[in-house]
Amino acid sequence: MRIKICGITRPEDAEQALSLGADTVGCVFHAASARHVTEEIAREIHAAVGGLGTLVGLFVDPTVELVRTVLDRVELDVLQFHGQESPAFCEQFERPYLKAVAMSADVDLSAVDSAYCSARGLLLDSAHAGQFGGTGQRFDWAWIHEGLERRLMLAGGLNAENVAEAICQVRPAAVDVSSGVEREKGVKDSDRMRAFIEAALSEMSEGGL
Numbered sequence: 001m002r003i004k005i006c007g008i009t010r011p012e013d014a015e016q017a018l019s020l021g022a023d024t025v026g027c028v029f030h031a032a033s034a035r036h037v038t039e040e041i042a043r044e045i046h047a048a049v050g051g052l053g054t055l056v057g058l059f060v061d062p063t064v065e066l067v068r069t070v071l072d073r074v075e076l077d078v079l080q081f082h083g084q085e086s087p088a089f090c091e092q093f094e095r096p097y098l099k100a101v102a103m104s105a106d107v108d109l110s111a112v113d114s115a116y117c118s119a120r121g122l123l124l125d126s127a128h129a130g131q132f133g134g135t136g137q138r139f140d141w142a143w144i145h146e147g148l149e150r151r152l153m154l155a156g157g158l159n160a161e162n163v164a165e166a167i168c169q170v171r172p173a174a175v176d177v178s179s180g181v182e183r184e185k186g187v188k189d190s191d192r193m194r195a196f197i198e199a200a201l202s203e204m205s206e207g208g209l
Contacts, residue, residue, distance in 0.1 A: 001167070003200050004153065005193060006058065007035035007178035009186035011048035016190055018052040021197040025049060026056040026080065026176075029070050033060075034185040035178070039073040046075055056080050056098070067093055080123065087116050096120045098153060102127035103139040113148055121173055122148075126156035138162070141169050149173065160195035164203035175200055 005017040006026035014025045027042045028035045037045070042057070049055050054077040057070060061083030070076070071093065081090050082100040090097045099116045100123040101107060113122060124144065126137045138157025154172040159180030167175065181196050183189040 001172065001200075002153075002174040003197055004056065004174055004176040005178070005181060005188065006056070006155075006176055007033075007182070007186060008045055008188070009035055009037050009041065010188075011041075011044045013188040014045045014055075015048040015052070017188065017193055018049065020190075020194050021201060022053065022193070024054045024056055024078075024174075026058055026178075027074075028058045029062070029066070030058065030060040030082070039070055042070070042074040054078060058082060059085075061085065064089075064092070071095070078120065082125075087118060090116070091118050098123045100125050100155075103143055103156070105140070105143055107143065109145045109148055113151060121151050121153050123153040123155055123176060124172075125176075141166065144170055158196075160192060160199045163196055163200045167200060167203040 002023040003021065004024040004026060005022045008014045008025045008027055017025050027037045027045055030036055046055055056078045057074065057076040058080040059067060079093060079095050079097040080100065081097060090099060097119055098121055099119045101112055103124050104127050116122065126139045149171045150173050152172040153174040153176050154166055154170050155176035158166060158175055158177045163175055177196055181188050181192040
């Protein structure tokens with residue numbers, strides 16, 4: 001199981017997250033987000049990541065031009081789409097991608113999984129009008145269909161206090177946290193990152209993941 005720290009806005013936070021045991025860090029390329037980064041900052045974050053882990057770029061209903069411009073300037077390992085992007089849109093960049101799913105009781109995850117079979121995985125997040133991740137709110141994990149666990153990245157309101165419970169109940173392929181390890185929006189807290197990662201790794205070890 002992998003651990004992702006998203007909403008990184010500073011190179012030092014990326015480097016510290018990976019040194020503490022995270023596998024992946026994410027940058028947001030959505031101008032409306034408080035955690036939005038420029039391509040110049042993202043390049044600095046990429047340099048800090050080095051070979052320690054992977055760098056994900058998060059987009060929300062972007063234009064093709066925006067994604068290609070970012071890819072021309074920043075070496076992203078994986079793309080993450082949080083809007084209404086179609087499978088064909090996500091696939092055209094010939095880069096591994098994650099498709100975010102705004103969770104509610106009536107979401108048919110099996111249908112979404114079938115539609116986005118080309119995705120590396122589905123990122124399940126809380127649904128809030130006008131917001132795309134980083135809300136600090138969790139959804140009801142009982143909405144998650146059994147049998148898809150190894151395709152799922154769990155997000156939405158995770159923190160050091162509940163990540164072990166989340167892993168135990170859902171058994172996802174990865175967990176993703178942003179606001180749960182921050183001292184303010186876009187600024188990660190080293191102690192909170194450490195506590196989150198240690199709690200996740202502890203449950204992985206005890207659960208045999």
